[in-house]
Amino acid sequence: MVRKSFSVKLVLDERRKKSDKEYPVYMRILFDSRKAEIFLYEYVDPANWDNGRVKVKTKYDTYLNNKLQDCIRQVNLIHIELESQDKLIDVKSIKDAFTGKNQTKEPNMLEYFIAYIKNLEDRNEHTHGVIQHYYTTLNYLTDFLASIKKKDILLKDFTIKELQNFETYLLSKKNSFLQKPIQKSTAIKYLKKLNTVLNFAFNREEIIRNPFRQFKISHPKTNRVALTLEELEKMRIHPLADNLSLKRCRDIYLFSVYTGLRFSDAMALTTANVHKDKKGQNWLSVYQIKTKENVKIPLIKEAMDIIKIYEPVRLPSGSLLPKISNQKFNSYLHTIGSLVGIEKSITHHTARHTFATLSHASGIDLKTVSSLLGHRSIKTTEIYAKITVSQKTANMLQEAF
Numbered sequence: 001m002v003r004k005s006f007s008v009k010l011v012l013d014e015r016r017k018k019s020d021k022e023y024p025v026y027m028r029i030l031f032d033s034r035k036a037e038i039f040l041y042e043y044v045d046p047a048n049w050d051n052g053r054v055k056v057k058t059k060y061d062t063y064l065n066n067k068l069q070d071c072i073r074q075v076n077l078i079h080i081e082l083e084s085q086d087k088l089i090d091v092k093s094i095k096d097a098f099t100g101k102n103q104t105k106e107p108n109m110l111e112y113f114i115a116y117i118k119n120l121e122d123r124n125e126h127t128h129g130v131i132q133h134y135y136t137t138l139n140y141l142t143d144f145l146a147s148i149k150k151k152d153i154l155l156k157d158f159t160i161k162e163l164q165n166f167e168t169y170l171l172s173k174k175n176s177f178l179q180k181p182i183q184k185s186t187a188i189k190y191l192k193k194l195n196t197v198l199n200f201a202f203n204r205e206e207i208i209r210n211p212f213r214q215f216k217i218s219h220p221k222t223n224r225v226a227l228t229l230e231e232l233e234k235m236r237i238h239p240l241a242d243n244l245s246l247k248r249c250r251d252i253y254l255f256s257v258y259t260g261l262r263f264s265d266a267m268a269l270t271t272a273n274v275h276k277d278k279k280g281q282n283w284l285s286v287y288q289i290k291t292k293e294n295v296k297i298p299l300i301k302e303a304m305d306i307i308k309i310y311e312p313v314r315l316p317s318g319s320l321l322p323k324i325s326n327q328k329f330n331s332y333l334h335t336i337g338s339l340v341g342i343e344k345s346i347t348h349h350t351a352r353h354t355f356a357t358l359s360h361a362s363g364i365d366l367k368t369v370s371s372l373l374g375h376r377s378i379k380t381t382e383i384y385a386k387i388t389v390s391q392k393t394a395n396m397l398q399e400a401f
Helices: 059-084 091-099 109-123 128-147 160-172 184-203 229-237 244-259 263-268 301-309 326-340 349-361 366-373 391-400
Strands: 006-012 023-031 034-044 274-276 282-287 294-298
Touching: 006 034, 006 059, 023 059, 023 091, 034 059, 034 091, 059 091, 059 128, 109 128, 109 184, 128 160, 128 184, 160 184, 229 244, 229 326, 244 263, 244 301, 244 326, 244 349, 263 326
Parallel strands: none
Antiparallel strands: 006 023, 023 034, 274 282, 282 294
């Protein structure tokens, strides 16, 4: 029997590119002078492509290279197996065996997770931050499976046992940036992302049960920390060793105290969000990323002073405040707390608690404070109520700080 020529390699297809940095990855099979190509549901920047491999810059690149090499190994094994059966084979039969045509292929956890994220990105309904949380969860999940000597696992085999072990892994593995295990509240965020993906699979009848139905996410008791006026003043006047990064962090924190904004909303602000009314009062008009609702916040003098600090260095993009990651911001804030002598554990979110506490203490009614914070409202019937923040409220905010 004459042995027929056979080869397999990975290529990028420029004709089907999504953008200049997103070329689809195809596996090209050559058998007996005939060709078949299989899309591997991955896109790669051609600048990062090196003769069938991705230049490794992130953990996902390593995962992708392993996945692509596994695809080549599978095709080689299929070719060997089909030849050993002494049957007439062609390039189509090899392709069909790989793609599982006329077969039901059970989904793997990591592949399914990646496909779910890609679907979210294509729908463009979530912020970059939400998508990044999914990718972070995927990275932790990939590392967890590697720790138990698995490259992947069938979706149906991810049982309550694996889920419990994954939770333990999250709470015990040191964070690469902070060099300590992540907090319970952070682990819960990642577990919820995983639950969302598994629920999606369950609703599509791709698994018969979601292990989260047997798993209780225990939320830690939260102690809502708020700073006093005295602590805010100590932070405001402290020289912070004349460190520019710390000073920027302090400015963002104080601005959030004066406005009650979430971190994501503060980072998204541009000069277009600021306007002045006929009476000369400055306002922030903000579309809140989390609630997807608009809120109007009066800008008191202290907030405007911070905005003016960054006018000389403002980028053409018009970003109102310096850009920084939430993780790095909270790390700097911890340093600031130590320098200033604030014993409370402060994060960016404590700025919102401080805003709420001091605003209500100054006499602003709870209903208006709720509106300024962008909460959904105190009563269900008021969820969609449009509450107008008066000039009187703006004056009371000024007095509060």
